[in-house]
Amino acid sequence: MKNLLITTTLALAFSVPAFAAGTHSGGHDDDHAGEHAGMMIGMPGDAASVDRTIDVTMRETDDGAMVFSPESFEFAQGETIRFNISNMGVLEHELVIDTVEGNAEHKEMMARMDMEHDDPNSIRLDEGGTGEVIWTFSNAGVFEFACLIPGHYESGMHGPITVAEKTADAPVEYATGKIKKIDVKAGKVTIIHGPLATLDMPAMTMVFRADEAMIARMSEGQDIEFVADRVKGKLTVTQMK
Numbered sequence: 001m002k003n004l005l006i007t008t009t010l011a012l013a014f015s016v017p018a019f020a021a022g023t024h025s026g027g028h029d030d031d032h033a034g035e036h037a038g039m040m041i042g043m044p045g046d047a048a049s050v051d052r053t054i055d056v057t058m059r060e061t062d063d064g065a066m067v068f069s070p071e072s073f074e075f076a077q078g079e080t081i082r083f084n085i086s087n088m089g090v091l092e093h094e095l096v097i098d099t100v101e102g103n104a105e106h107k108e109m110m111a112r113m114d115m116e117h118d119d120p121n122s123i124r125l126d127e128g129g130t131g132e133v134i135w136t137f138s139n140a141g142v143f144e145f146a147c148l149i150p151g152h153y154e155s156g157m158h159g160p161i162t163v164a165e166k167t168a169d170a171p172v173e174y175a176t177g178k179i180k181k182i183d184v185k186a187g188k189v190t191i192i193h194g195p196l197a198t199l200d201m202p203a204m205t206m207v208f209r210a211d212e213a214m215i216a217r218m219s220e221g222q223d224i225e226f227v228a229d230r231v232k233g234k235l236t237v238t239q240m241k
């Protein structure tokens with residue numbers, strides 16, 4: 001679980017480094033491993049560090065459109081997403097994630113010859129097929145998911161992926177307190193404390209856990225500034241000035 005603070009402002013296309021344009025222009029036939037090490041949109045994600053799993057469907061509609069559901073995605077910079085993709089249509093479809101420019105380039109190539117993607121940032125599924133793409137969105141910006149099979153993009157199969165920039169963590173709020181009692185053996189310390197902003201608690205006297213190193217810095221009667229948080233369900237002194 002990542003505890004990131006996200007700004008509401010988004011980094012726009014002009015803020016992305018210039019290497020973006022070249023990352024994926026080489027086509028499909030050469031050295032994929034290197035090519036995808038760091039795309040503008042991010043990099044292949046590790047299954048062990050998935051933050052969120054999102055179900056995505058691809059299908060045709062009765063009125064002749066082709067659609068993804070959901071129609072857009074919003075992620076936080078650094079998030080690793082597992083896209084759980086199902087083709088609920090009767091035609092073959094694919095999901096490709098890239099920059100808008102990268103997709104446009106690919107689409108043009110695919111219009112000339114039917115290419116089948118087999119890159120970590122894409123998956124192609126037959127009717128009824130299911131599969132997944134795991135991706136880490138390491139850069140902020142507005143990207144795109146699309147089906148680049150000729151005609152499908154134009155029929156509606158594309159949407160924005162907005163990755164919000166990660167800001168620095170908010171400064172920690174220290175609470176004040178006076179140490180009433182220390183139980184070294186039990187790893188507990190009783191503190192007469194002021195309001196605890198991080199835990200949304202009023203001033204009172206409470207028993208906290210503290211590790212050995214923390215307790216070594218404490219003595220009974222000492223005035224302290226500290227931060228407490230829940231650690232494995234127990235109120236614990238996590239920082240002390």
Ligand SMILES: [Cu+2]
Binds near residue numbers: 149
């Ligand atoms: Cu399609």
